[in-house]
Amino acid sequence: xxxxxxxxxxxxxxxxxxxxxxxxxxxxxxxxxxxxxxxxxxxxxxxxxxxxxxxxxxxxxxxxxxxxxxxxxxxxxxxxxxxxxxxxxxxxxxxxxxxxxxxxxxxxxxxxxxxxxxxxxxxxxxxxxxxxxxxxxxxxxxxxxxxxxxxxxxxxxxxxxxxxxxxxxxxxxxxxxxxxxxxxxxxxxxxxxxxxxxxxxxxxxxxxxxxxxxxxxxxxxxxxxxxxxxxxxxxxxxxxxxxxxxxxxxxxxxxxxxxxxxxxxxxxxxxxxxxxxxxxxxxxxxxxxxxxxxxxxxxxxxxxxxxxxxxxxxxxxxxxxxxxxxxxxxxxxxxxxxxxxxxxxxxxxxxxxxxxxxxxxxxxxxxxxxxxxxxxxxxxxxxxxxxxxxxxxxxxxxxxxxxxxxxxxxxxxxxxxxxxxxxxxxxxxxxxxxxxxxxxxxxxxxxxxxxxxxxxxxxxxxxxxxxxxxxxxxxxxxxxxxxxxxxxxxxxxxxxxxxxxxxxxxxxxxxxxxxxxxxxxxxxxxxxxxxxxxxxxxxxxxxxxxxxxxxxxxxxxxxxxxxxxxxxxxxxxxxxxxxxxxxxxxxxxxxxxxxxxxxxxxxxxxxxxxxxxxxxxxxxxxxxxxxxxxxxxxxxxxxxxxxxxxxxxxxxxxxxxxxxxxxxxxxxxxxxxxxxxxxxxxxxxxxxxxxxxxxxxxxxxxxxxxxxxxxxxxxxxxxxxxxxxxxxxxxxxxxxxxxxxxxxxxxxxxxxxxxxxxxxxxxxxxxxxxxxxxxxxxxxxxxxxxxxxxxxxxxxxxxxxxxxxxxxxxxxxxxxxxxxxxxxxxxxxxxxxxxxxxxxxxxxxxxxxxxxxxxxxxxxxxxxxxxxxxxxxxxxxxxxxxxxxxxxxxxxxxxxxxxxxxxxxxxxxxxxxxxxxxxxxxxxxxxxxxxxxxxxxxxxxxxxxxxxxxxxxxxxxxxx
Numbered sequence: 001x002x003x004x005x006x007x008x009x010x011x012x013x014x015x016x017x018x019x020x021x022x023x024x025x026x027x028x029x030x031x032x033x034x035x036x037x038x039x040x041x042x043x044x045x046x047x048x049x050x051x052x053x054x055x056x057x058x059x060x061x062x063x064x065x066x067x068x069x070x071x072x073x074x075x076x077x078x079x080x081x082x083x084x085x086x087x088x089x090x091x092x093x094x095x096x097x098x099x100x101x102x103x104x105x106x107x108x109x110x111x112x113x114x115x116x117x118x119x120x121x122x123x124x125x126x127x128x129x130x131x132x133x134x135x136x137x138x139x140x141x142x143x144x145x146x147x148x149x150x151x152x153x154x155x156x157x158x159x160x161x162x163x164x165x166x167x168x169x170x171x172x173x174x175x176x177x178x179x180x181x182x183x184x185x186x187x188x189x190x191x192x193x194x195x196x197x198x199x200x201x202x203x204x205x206x207x208x209x210x211x212x213x214x215x216x217x218x219x220x221x222x223x224x225x226x227x228x229x230x231x232x233x234x235x236x237x238x239x240x241x242x243x244x245x246x247x248x249x250x251x252x253x254x255x256x257x258x259x260x261x262x263x264x265x266x267x268x269x270x271x272x273x274x275x276x277x278x279x280x281x282x283x284x285x286x287x288x289x290x291x292x293x294x295x296x297x298x299x300x301x302x303x304x305x306x307x308x309x310x311x312x313x314x315x316x317x318x319x320x321x322x323x324x325x326x327x328x329x330x331x332x333x334x335x336x337x338x339x340x341x342x343x344x345x346x347x348x349x350x351x352x353x354x355x356x357x358x359x360x361x362x363x364x365x366x367x368x369x370x371x372x373x374x375x376x377x378x379x380x381x382x383x384x385x386x387x388x389x390x391x392x393x394x395x396x397x398x399x400x401x402x403x404x405x406x407x408x409x410x411x412x413x414x415x416x417x418x419x420x421x422x423x424x425x426x427x428x429x430x431x432x433x434x435x436x437x438x439x440x441x442x443x444x445x446x447x448x449x450x451x452x453x454x455x456x457x458x459x460x461x462x463x464x465x466x467x468x469x470x471x472x473x474x475x476x477x478x479x480x481x482x483x484x485x486x487x488x489x490x491x492x493x494x495x496x497x498x499x500x501x502x503x504x505x506x507x508x509x510x511x512x513x514x515x516x517x518x519x520x521x522x523x524x525x526x527x528x529x530x531x532x533x534x535x536x537x538x539x540x541x542x543x544x545x546x547x548x549x550x551x552x553x554x555x556x557x558x559x560x561x562x563x564x565x566x567x568x569x570x571x572x573x574x575x576x577x578x579x580x581x582x583x584x585x586x587x588x589x590x591x592x593x594x595x596x597x598x599x600x601x602x603x604x605x606x607x608x609x610x611x612x613x614x615x616x617x618x619x620x621x622x623x624x625x626x627x628x629x630x631x632x633x634x635x636x637x638x639x640x641x642x643x644x645x646x647x648x649x650x651x652x653x654x655x656x657x658x659x660x661x662x663x664x665x666x667x668x669x670x671x672x673x674x675x676x677x678x679x680x681x682x683x684x685x686x687x688x689x690x691x692x693x694x695x696x697x698x699x700x701x702x703x704x705x706x707x708x709x710x711x712x713x714x715x716x717x718x719x720x721x722x723x724x725x726x727x728x729x730x731x732x733x734x735x736x737x738x739x740x741x742x743x744x745x746x747x748x749x750x751x752x753x754x755x756x757x758x759x760x761x762x763x764x765x766x767x768x769x770x771x772x773x774x775x776x777x778x779x780x781x782x783x784x785x786x787x788x789x790x791x792x793x794x795x796x797x798x799x800x801x802x803x804x805x806x807x808x809x810x811x812x813x814x815x816x817x818x819x820x821x822x823x824x825x826x827x828x829x830x831x832x833x834x835x836x837x838x839x840x841x842x843x844x845x846x847x848x849x850x851x852x853x854x855x856x857x858x859x860x861x862x863x864x865x866x867x868x869x870x871x872x873x874x875x876x877x878x879x880x881x882x883x884x885x886x887x888x889x890x891x892x893x894x895x896x897x898x899x900x901x902x903x904x905x906x907x908x909x910x911x912x913x914x915x916x917x918x919x920x921x922x923x924x925x926x927x928x929x930x931x932x933x934x935x936x937x938x939x940x941x942x943x944x945x946x947x948x949x950x951x952x953x954x955x956x957x958x959x960x
Contacts, residue, residue: 005116005117005118005119005120005121006119006120006121006141007116007120007121007122007123007137007139007140007141008120008121008122008123008140008141008142008143009096009122009123009124009125009129009130009133009140009141009142009143010022010122010123010124010143010145011124011125011126011127011129011130011142011143011144011145012126012127012144012145012146012147012291013126013127013146013147013256013260013291014147014256014257014260014261015147015148015149015260015261015263015264015265015269016145016146016147016148017145017148018094018124018125018145019045019094019124021145022034022092022094022122022124023045023048023049025090025092025120025122026074026090026092027049027052027053027074028090029088029089029090029117029119029120030073030089031073031074031086031087031088031089031090032073032074032075032088032089032090032091032092032117033074033075033077033082033083033084033086033088033090033091033092033117034074034075034076034077034082034090034091034092034093034094035077035078035079035082035092035093035094035111035115036076036077036078036079036094036095036225037078037079037094037095037098037104037108037225038078038195038222038225039062039063039064039065039078039199040195040197040199040202040222040225041094041225042060042062042076042077042078043060043062043065043199043203044199044203044228045076046058046060046067046076049074049076053073053074055069056069056071057069057071057072057073057074058072058073058074058076059072059074059075059076059077060076060077061075061076061077061078061081061082061083062077062078062081063078063080063081063369063429063432064425064428064429064432064447064451065428065432065448066432066444075088079093079098079104079107079108079111080104080107082111082115084111084114084115087118088117088118089117089118089119089120090117090119090120090121090122091115091116091117091120091121091122092117092121092122092123092124093108093111093112093115093122093123093124094124094125095108095124095125095225096108096112096123096124096125096126096129096133097125097126097128097129097253097296098125099112099129099132099296099299099300100296100298100299100300101300102243102245102300102330102331103243103333104300105299105300105301105330106300106301106302106330106333108300109299109300109301109327110301110302110304112133112136112137112299113136113137114304123140126253126257126293127144127291127293128253128293128294128295128296129295129296130142130295131295131296131297132295132296132297132299132326135326136299136324136326147260147291148263148265148266149263149264149265149266149267149268149269150263150268150269150289151259151260151262151263151268151269151270151271151288151289152268152269152270152271152289153270153271153272153280153285153288153289154233154270154271154272155272155273155279156272156273156274156277156279157235157272157273157274158274159179159182159183159186159274159275160186162183162187162216162233162235162274163232163233164215164216164232165215165230165231165232165233166215166216166217166231166232166233166234166235167216167217167218167219167223167229167231167233167234167235167261167262168183168216168217168218168219168235168237168274169219169220169221169223169234169235169236169237169258170218170219170220170237170238171220171221171237171238171240171241171242172220172241172242173194173196173418175237175238176192176194176218176219176220177192177414179218179237179275180192180218180465180466181465181466183216183218183466184465184466184467187215187216189214189216189466189467190209190214190215190216190217190218190466190467191205191206191208191209191214191216191217191218191462191466191467192205192217192218192219192462192466193205193206193217193218193219193220193222193223194219194220194222195220195221195222196418196421196422197421197455197458198421198451198452198454198455198458199455200451200452200455200456200459201421201455201456201458201459201462204455204456204459205459205462205463206229208463208467209229209230210229210230213467214467217229217231218466221241221254221258223258223261224254224257224258224260224261225257228264229261229264230264231261231262231263231264231269232262232263232267232269232270233262233269233270233271233272234258234259234261234262234269234270234271234272235271235272235273235274236255236258236259236271236272236273236274236277237273237274237275237276237277238275238276238277239255239273239277239278239280245331252284252287252288252293252294253293253294255280255284255288256287256288256291256293259271259288260288260291271288297326298326298327298328299326299327299328300327300328300329300330301322301324301327301328301329301330302318302329302330302333303317303318303319303320303322305317306318306363308356308357308359308360308363309356309359310352310359311339311343311348311352311359311362312343314339314359314363315336315339315340315343318336318339319336334369334370335363335366335367336366337376338366338376338379338380338383339362339363339366341376341380342362342366342380342383342384342387343362345384348362351387351388351391354391358391361387361390361391362387364433365383365386365387365390366383368383368386368426368429368430369425369426369429371422371423371425371426371429372419372422372423372426373422382426386430390436394435394436394437394438395430395436395437397437397438397439400427400430400437400443403427404424404427404446404447404450407420407423407424407427407450407454408450408453408454410453410454410456410457410491411457413461414458414461414462414465417454417457417458417461418458420454421451421454421455421458424447424450424451424454425451427443427447428444428447428448428451431443431444431446431447432444460500463499464500485497485530488504488531488534491503492504492505492563494509494527494531496523496526496527496530500512501523501524501526501527502523502527504531504534504538505563505564506560506563506564506565506582507535507538507539507542507565507581507582507583507584507587507591507595508582508583508584509524509527509528509531509584509586511523511524511527528584528586531586531587532586532587532588535583535584535586535587535588535591536590536591539587539590539591539594539595540594542560542565542594542595542598543594543595543597543598545560545598547602547605547606549561550599550602552568552603552606552686552689554685554688554689554700554702554703555689555699555700556568556569556689556692556693556700558579558599558602558603564582565581565582565583565595565599566579566580566581566582566595566596566599567579567580567582568580568603568689568693569693570693570694570696571693574636574638574690574691574693574694575607575611575614575615575635575638575690576607577603577607577689577690577693578600579596579599579600579603580596581595581596581599583595583596606686607686607690610678610682610683610686611638611639611678611683611686613639613664613665613675613677613678614634614635614638614639614675614678616664617631617634617635617661617664617666617675618631618632618635620660620664622660623657623660623661625657626649626652626653626654626657627653627657627660627661629649630646630649630650630653630657630661631661631664633646633649634666634673634675638678638687638690638691638724639674639675639678639683639687640672640673640674640675640678640679640687640723640724640726640737641672641673641674642671642672642673642723643668643669643670643671643672643673644671646673650668650673665677667741669737669740669741669744670741670744671728671737671740671741671744672723672728672737672740672741674726674737674738676738679726679736679737679738681703681706684703684724684725684726685703687724688700688701688702688703688721688724688725691724701717701721701724701725703725704725704727708736709735709736709739709765709766709767710727710733710734710735710736710766710767710768710776711727711733711734712732712733712734713729713730713731713732713733713734713779722734723737726738728740729779730776730777730778730779730780731775731776731777731778731779732775732779733768733772733775733776733779735766735776739765739766742765743762743765743766746759746761746762746765747762750842752782752842752843752844753843753844754843755785755841755842755843756841756842757839757840757841757842758770758773758777758840758842770838770839770840773840774786774840774842777840777842781844781845782842782843782844782845783842783843783844783845784840784841784842785840785841785842785843786838786839786840787838787839787840787841788836788837788838788839789836789837789839790834790835790836790837791834791835791836791837
């Protein structure tokens with residue numbers, strides 16, 4: 001059976017039910033496509049059909065939005081975006097009279113002449129299109145529909161006398177805002193509808209009006225394009241507008257289209273003027289009331305048979321004339337102007353040599369609308385960059401991400417948010433183009449989400465500025481004992497019944513600062529009534545959240561993500577801090593206790609994890625006596641103790657106690673006793689917080705940035721703060737204690753009385769220059785003397801040694817090696833003066849007690865007055881403990897500055913310690929024991945026991 005293609009034109013004024021009729025006809029077919037002039041209207045009809053047939057069979061396609069299920073049967077689109085080649089049974093175009101529009105008319109004309117359904121095609125619009133349609137499409141069947149209600153003119157009225165359920169029409173954003181502000185002052189508030197609004201914002205504003213929360217609507221001529229509103233009166237604030245090129249008077253059919261929105265179904269409507277608009281002429285009034293307008297004589301047209309052979313041929317095809325008397329070539333559109341501007345750029349000639357495919361891509365890029373309404377050069381610049389990306393592949397995801405991120409901000413006023421909405425529409429349009437971005441579904445969702453957030457923010461700003469309704473709505477709901485619906489978005493913004501009332505940060509509610517007096521009280525009451533369930537839900541989420549979502553600040557605050565939920569307070573012990581939860585009283589004691597308990601678990605585990613070595617040391621029951629006491633001192637110092645503060649305790653420790661402490665990682669340094677694992681950034685940060693809590697400080701010292709060997713030594717900062725941070729002040733800098741101990745190891749091998757110079761290893765450890773190092777050494781108790789000497793030449797690479805030749809002796813050079821003569825030699829006449837270098841000679845310069853002192857041997861700290869001749873310490877000298885050989889301190893000089901002995905240059909002592917440094921075992925491997933110096937006469941030798949198995953060896957020893 002051959003299907004007959006039927007073409008029907010349903011024509012008539014507004015409020016005739018034409019759109020409703022077309023939707024019913026489409027749903028009677030298996031498949032269908034319907035095109036609308038506005039994205040707003042397309043979205044409204046899409047929602048309507050989804051309610052009737054479900055979302056799985058309905059598609060929405062606009063320039064900035066694409067929702068296409070797999071089993072799509074019905075397509076709701078804007079006219080520019082509607083598919084015309086899918087073979088749908090039904091096809092309809094709404095507001096077909098826009099064929100005469102100078103800007104978009106050529107698109108509607110193209111659909112009128114070329115778009116057809118397989119079974120039925122329907123055109124909806126004004127009766128003024130009858131002659132043109134009849135001439136271009138002779139087989140069309142016309143259906144006349146009359147208005148369901150009457151429309152009458154009421155003259156001019158002031159805004160203060162405007163009846164309820166009125167719409168005031170302005171033709172610029174400034175006019176709309178000015179009228180809306182005046183209505184808010186005189187009438188309490190109004191809704192705002194403009195074509196530049198997103199569907200989400202427009203629907204939210206329309207809901208204010210349709211629900212009766214406001215009785216007035218201020219809009220642009222966008223309401224004339226099929227938006228079905230409950231309007232009783234339409235007032236024109238002006239009768240002229242800017243059409244994008246010039247200011248002009250409204251055409252009669254345009255005024256009739258807008259005025260026709262008054263009245264709904266069988267209810268009569270009225271129209272008039274207000275503000276500075278002059279009263280309408282009688283003839284114009286009669287034409288609007290009787291819906292009699294001059295027929296459209298010319299339809300805008302542009303050639304659709306495009307030639308992509310080259311840019312010049314494409315432009316020529318777009319500007320091709322028509323021989324049809326009903327058609328008129330449209331004026332130069334934005335896309336054609338962009339095409340001409342791009343082809344004039346220097347690099348475009350090379351890019352377009354790729355052929356028709358490149359020209360086709362360029363044309364697709366030029367068709368991106370200028371939603372931003374920027375200057376032509378800015379828009380062309382953006383198109384040029386996008387074309388470059390697309391010709392090389394696709395738009396880079398990183399570049400697009402940055403562009404979208406700059407727009408994704410909900411702050412600012414109405415103008416700023418409106419501008420961002422216009423900007424995001426560009427990227428929404430780009431994301432809808434197939435093959436332009438890598439992850440199309442991601443970017444469609446992302447741009448849509450940004451647009452929704454901006455739309456919600458814009459609706460809130462519009463409502464806040466032009467509607468004084470928040471207090472009345474909340475009070476009415478509270479008095480009616482209705483349950484209030486509260487929502488908290490991902491940014492913590494709290495809304496009650498759609499009204500922004502404040503922000504929930506953690507478990508504390510911060511009220512909107514713009515409210516005051518009675519309004520603030522009502523808002524707070526309404527918010528807490530609705531937030532009580534939210535507090536419990538949030539407390540459950542917090543209690544089950546992992547520790548990775550929580551953290552502590554350097555001032556003792558406790559954070560859950562970016563929200564402050566509590567703070568640390570001092571406990572019975574420095575390593576057992578307590579918590580104080582930040583929870584509103586209205587949340588209840590149960591929520592407070594749950595939050596507090598979870599915070600305590602978090603900080604207890606954090607202390608246990610970061611201070612595990614210290615905890616193990618404290619729990620070790622094998623430590624007894626002095627070792628146990630010393631462990632307590634380390635725990636009190638949170639893993640770091642200045643050696644000079646525990647000199648007596650270190651002196652009293654025997655080797656077994658030291659060994660038991662070393663098993664826990666304790667290091668006995670010359671300046672500090674510490675646990676190296678606790679010097680890491682995380683334990684250091686926590687140590688400063690715990691110590692500050694225990695000391696009751698109001699402002700806590702902050703830990704230095706990780707990785708620094710030295711930091712500035714600020715005089716006002718107590719030395720104890722540096723110690724807890726893992727540093728020791730010395731001069732104008734403070735050096736990290738573990739690096740200081742490495743430096744001390746190098747200093748021990750030097751003769752500090754005769755003087756020594758810094759080695760490259762010393763400078764490398766500290767990361768300092770020679771002058772900075774000299775200042776550091778001064779802070780450690782050394783005196784540096786500055787000098788100059790001739791800089792010695794570095795040894796050159798030796799020449800290869802051949803048979804019969806003598807290898808040259810390389811010159812020993814070191815910039816820090818001591819020189820025999822530090823004075824510069826006199827320059828020989830005719831020779832260049834030698835290059836000089838600066839050096840420092842360091843000697844031990846002890847300071848008074850309780851100040852910075854050099855390292856000292858264990859067993860000599862806090863000793864009494866020097867003994868005179870004849871005094872003794874016992875029958876045999878006290879054996880130096882291990883630390884005296886590895887890093888002990890001496891009160892008046894560093895370890896390397898021992899008394900000089902005969903035959904030992906450099907001051908190195910003889911005996912057990914010296915052999916220990918060389919790797920030998922004194923008394924056994926070397927055959928002698930440490931010498932003892934006493935003032936008493938030598939003791940008598942004991943006779944050799946003849947029964948001793950080593951008697952022969954002992955006798956032999958006495959003869960040597």
